[in-house]
Amino acid sequence: MACLPGLACAAVEDPVSAAALDLKPILSALLRHKVVLVLLVLVIALSCGVVSNSVFLMSLHLKRLHLPAGFExxxxxxxxxxxxxxxxxxxxxxxxxxxxxxxxxxxxxxxxxxxxxxxxxxxxxxxxxxxxxxxxxxxxxxxxxxxxxxxxxxxxxxxxxxxxxxxxxxxxxxxxxxxxxxxxxxxxxxxxxxxxxxxxxxxxxxxxxxxxxxxxxxxxxxxxxxxxxxxxxxxxxxxxxxxxxxxxxxxxxxxxxxxxxxxxxxxxxxxxxxxxxxxxxxxxxxxxxxxxxxxxxxxxxGKDLAMARMLAGLCVTLLLITGLGIVGLSSYWVQQRRRQIGVRRALGATRTDILRYFMLENFLLTSLGVVLGMALAYGLSMLLMRYYELPRLPWFYFPLGALALWTTGQLAVLVPALRASTISPAAAAAG
Incomplete structure (x- = not known):
């Protein structure tokens, strides 16, 4: 069965095979929106790099709150x-x-x-x-x-x-x-x-x-x-x-x-x-x-606590901006593909197939930003080491930042993806 432009082929029983079949049309659809794709990837990369280092700096400031004095x-x-x-x-x-x-x-x-x-x-x-x-x-x-x-x-x-x-x-x-x-x-x-x-x-x-x-x-x-x-x-x-x-x-x-x-x-x-x-x-x-x-x-x-709160606010703000960007872009793409989604539903695609398609699309997009974000996180860490004599960013903060962005991306795309999965086959006839 041929695939419709911008959407994967109709129902495939094996989830792994279905995901593999989804990749080609997902990549094809993303490449048709290069400018938007680049902007969103850069936002994700910036968030990943800054969040990774901010969480590390926040841990340093919070650690001092429990610094033993050695006296009463x-x-x-x-x-x-x-x-x-x-x-x-x-x-x-x-x-x-x-x-x-x-x-x-x-x-x-x-x-x-x-x-x-x-x-x-x-x-x-x-x-x-x-x-x-x-x-x-x-x-x-x-x-x-x-x-x-x-x-x-x-x-x-x-x-x-x-x-x-x-x-x-x-x-x-x-x-x-x-x-x-x-x-x-x-x-x-x-x-x-x-x-x-x-x-x-x-x-x-x-x-x-x-x-x-x-x-x-x-x-x-x-x-x-x-x-x-x-x-x-x-x-x-x-x-x-x-x-x-x-x-x-x-x-x-x-x-x-x-x-x-x-x-x-x-x-x-x-x-x-x-x-x-x-x-x-x-x-x-x-x-x-x-x-x-x-x-x-x-x-x-108290200054350490204030700095930790400021860094936490920065992380939340960046993740919120990234999430809102993903929600807006995903909602736009769902609206643009409404007829294609209806056709796919008419050909036998389930709501789960539609949901998986948009979740996978977002995961690939976020992963690209995460890869660039890890490189940015390393670069920022080197700058902080050189100019502020801070320790090197520990390795486990890289996957921590990636996990934060992946989670944000999946949560952000969930609502538009669920909305897409409710589109009925009649939408194909509506045009």
């Missing part, structure tokens, strides 16, 4: 205070000791530290580069890390030691002596996070290993490994925990932050009492910021 955030508060003390003066050191002693005497305060950084608080970030030789450290080609410093910082945060020992209290040196311009001094020892240890010395015991964190200084030796200590600013997949803790002593004139560990449920009361205490000790002190650490985390990770 619900018991910690921070205070950013500024003053007019002369840098390096004895007065600054005296004020520091008085302030720390007064804060430790407050009810419900378990520990206090003065730190140069606050975990998960992007308002400050002091970077360094951990390298295995001085040349790499000087050229900043090592591993980018957050450099924490401050006496009692580990105990105040409640960090968990997984290997080695804590920093020697007698080995602390002044922050300014290490980081002032032209200084050759370097701390003799340091704590590092487990994630950083696995990155710098994969599969090795990091204890006792020397490293350089800046050029022109002697090496520093790893004496302990803590489970987690996130950087103030989160960036880089798998690098959020790249931090070191140096035995440096902070003073108020170093631009430090007060970190206060409280009893459970006492954060707000302690925070207000601490601010009042600082004002009492120095009426000219300026409190720049005061908040629980959970607020700092929520503020930073």
């Amino acid at each position: 955030e619900s018991q910690l508060v921070e205070i950013d205070a500024d003053n007019l003390l002369i840098p390096g003066s004895d007065e600054a050191k005296r004020h520091t000791r008085e302030a720390l002693d007064a804060l430790r005497q407050l009810p419900s305060v378990k520990d206090v530290a003065l730190s140069n950084l606050v975990p998960l608080d992007y308002s400050a970030f002091f970077p360094g580069y951990v390298a295995l030789n001085e040349k790499d450290a000087a050229s900043r080609s090592g591993v980018l890390v957050a450099v924490y410093g401050g006496q009692d910082l580990a105990s105040t945060l409640g960090l968990r030691l997984v290997a080695g020992r804590w920093l020697n209290p007698l080995g602390f040196v002044d922050y300014a002596d290490v980081f002032k311009s032209g200084s050759q001094a370097a701390p003799a020892e340091a704590l590092i996070t487990r994630a950083l240890a696995e990155r710098v010395w994969p599969g090795e015991n990091p204890l006792g290993k020397p490293f350089y964190f800046t050029g022109g200084k002697p090496p520093t030796v790893v004496v302990g490994v803590v489970e987690h200590l996130p950087r103030p600013v989160l960036f880089g997949e798998g690098e959020e925990d790249f931090s070191i803790v140096l035995p440096v002593r902070m003073w108020l004139d170093d631009g430090a932050y007060y970190l206060i560990r409280t009893e459970a449920g006492e954060r707000q009361r302690v925070l207000h009492a601490a601010v009042d205490t600082l004002h009492r000790l120095d009426p000219h002190v300026a409190i720049i910021a005061q908040r629980p650490l959970t607020d700092a985390r929520a503020e930073q990770l």
Whole structure:
């Protein structure tokens, strides 16, 4: 039996054979609408490429929402205070000791530290580069890390030691002596996070290993490994925990932050009492910021949540546009082939035959767009790697994007295909 233009031959009992017979007239019909075909394929390819990468980026942002802090955030508060003390003066050191002693005497305060950084608080970030030789450290080609410093910082945060020992209290040196311009001094020892240890010395015991964190200084030796200590600013997949803790002593004139560990449920009361205490000790002190650490985390990770929602909206929008395009095109083709569908029904084609024809036609069209879309997804991934230092798009996101487009295509064509399958044989006579 000869095939009608634009439609497959009439009823064939074997579904596989029927699908094979459908291919030739489907391809013939598609090639007669080259411009529309190219436009729709490009839309599908764009959607596939963007959706694959967007879903991957969305997973990275959502992953950060569950980033372990390594300490009990619900018991910690921070205070950013500024003053007019002369840098390096004895007065600054005296004020520091008085302030720390007064804060430790407050009810419900378990520990206090003065730190140069606050975990998960992007308002400050002091970077360094951990390298295995001085040349790499000087050229900043090592591993980018957050450099924490401050006496009692580990105990105040409640960090968990997984290997080695804590920093020697007698080995602390002044922050300014290490980081002032032209200084050759370097701390003799340091704590590092487990994630950083696995990155710098994969599969090795990091204890006792020397490293350089800046050029022109002697090496520093790893004496302990803590489970987690996130950087103030989160960036880089798998690098959020790249931090070191140096035995440096902070003073108020170093631009430090007060970190206060409280009893459970006492954060707000302690925070207000601490601010009042600082004002009492120095009426000219300026409190720049005061908040629980959970607020700092929520503020930073809230941006990740917002970005994830934006990417999800982008994916839904692209899939919706693609689906609407398929619905419109399929509805147009059904209307154009109404008489041909009626003839085929008159020759014995079932509703299932008509439905299968349009579903297969859409599948072929979508598959062509998916092939181009996978190439686009790979290209976009390479650009993101080069310019934004993001990891390579994992292989399983390619079939995931393809599945999303195939599903969208089949759902979009379903209504026009069902409408086509209801056309009666009388439509052939109607013309």
